[in-house]
Amino acid sequence: MERYGLIKTLLKFIDTNKIKYGIGIFIAILIYGEIGSIYIMKLSPMEALYFTGITLTTVGYGDIILTTILQRIFAVTLAFAGIAIIAYVFGVIFSVITEGMEKARSGVKMKKRISHLKDHYILCGYGRVGKVVLDELKKRNQQVLIIEKNKEIIDRLNEENEDENIITMCDDATDTNLLKRIGLEKSNGMLVCTGSDVNNLFIVLTTREIAPELWIVSRASYSENIKRLKNAGSNKVVSPESSGGSDIYYAAMSPKSIKITCKHSVEEISNEMKIVMNNNCNLEDIEYHFPGIKEPLIRKIGSIQNGDYAKFNNILEKNEIAKKSIKNLYKSVGGIHSHHMTGKTFKDIDNAMKKLSDENIILGIDLSDDEILKLTKNQAQEIFD
Template structure:
């Protein structure tokens, strides 16, 4: 506690320290001059009298007698009291602020420690906002590094989103957090030099970290790759949503299956059971490489129930879906995001019990060859 107090007191804002020193000096000069000309003391005694009166000690060895002397002593004493109150207020206010920030920082670090896994997002600009939206839609834990205080205060924190107001280029905390519990580090600042430095900082201590970074200039892509970035993304080309998907590559599974439209909910129950998110469904027309893609982005079992109820009450839509499945010979692929490989292994094992699995992580070209043979 003593070390913390000393650290706080030695980091008072310069403007407050300067103003306090100036006020003390002015009051002291006023006290010395007044003591010399009004109290008729010599120079040394004037200094002595100014100090003890400002400090409201008042030993009584020099007593004002005339009206002007009493007024001078009163103003000097009141000025000393006001000045002491001002200085102590600065110290206490700053101390409370620093202690509050320290306590807040401790709580944030404890919240991070309690997270099972998380993503780290560096930079909360236009691209960073899109990435955070993609992550929160999938109920992911996110740690945001942002050096701008106003931006940090504008971010709504909760049990899944924590902000750290630090410059990632000047702090090694990001390297410490990019360990085993970190799914991916997403660097979305608009400065390629900063991005490069952050990549180097993380890669130095975390050789296995999955790092995705933004590149504002195409010529810097090769430099970022050499620095150790796994993926380099140009938001001007593919945007923030694809930045998320690239960062989640180790946690994405594409499984190609064959089943009828009547088994949709059974399949979705298994996906939701393992805490995974069904990102989209690709319907493969026989022999055609490019599939028909349908975006889903949900892990909520209630969404599956609502969709099932919708089909039961809309016979035309249900028949249209049956026709689509018939057209594709019931062959389609699910893009699923999840926490880790063991979860995907268990998910595939459960799906094998109800579905015919054609393959895992097959390319569109490989699937087209398979469906072409079925024509």
């Protein structure tokens, strides 16, 4: 039973059409030899089959004598055809079986890699939008499983990509069986970015059925389909008509994103960045809160990398104008500002929060605009003084 199971698995990866084509050519040569032997060699059907066999295999026992030029020409063409075709047929069969075995081994390796994935993101579709989303995920060192049915795109991506956190699958994300095999329940979320709203809708519906609690962000090529995708089960729907692929990333990070309101001096900025980075987290933006003004001044900073805090210190040390400007800004807001902090896991976020709290940097978590406004008003008198 185990042997039959192995054969069945291997046949799934073998291109049987190539084998059928090769066998078809071989049969055609046999028919050519049989008919030629009967009409040119004047042999009986059984003798014709015998003569065709020994000529194709170039055995040539010599018990059938060639007496005419036509017979000799026929025998030579049959022998050459036999050598060429048999070599071709068996070469094709061997290469197809070898390719099938390699694909089967690759499939087993892929299945094993996927089974070990945890806290990863699943990206369905790697087009223009998908590429932007992947770039954002790579900047934050996130694990990503990419599903794209276009083989040329996958081959090109594999050639360009050397990141071990990126796994690619050349497959159709609308395949229900595939979605059941890729560890939906262990992932951080799914980002559906194919160029077809119909496919996106089907993927969302199927995924929501398999993993009811999974965070799903979907692209909508047309704004009129946003409501349909939400009704299908998308937690967030982003339309490139009004926003870009980076917004899909930020939407995907929503479950693992918190807003922290901090207070510290300019000299402590690098320490804050260091704590965040060392705990696999990232600060996505800065909101500067001016006393008495409800709307903050927002500055997008994107992803920060290890060592960026050292670069920041170097800039301030070498550029007196920049140093003076940021000190004036911090004085204007009393050192109070907020960040949206994202992390790979909730544990990473908790660790970063604990370290920041130990340094007395955090004033509050997920504070409302009114709560922050009340907080900043206490700084107004100090600033004016």
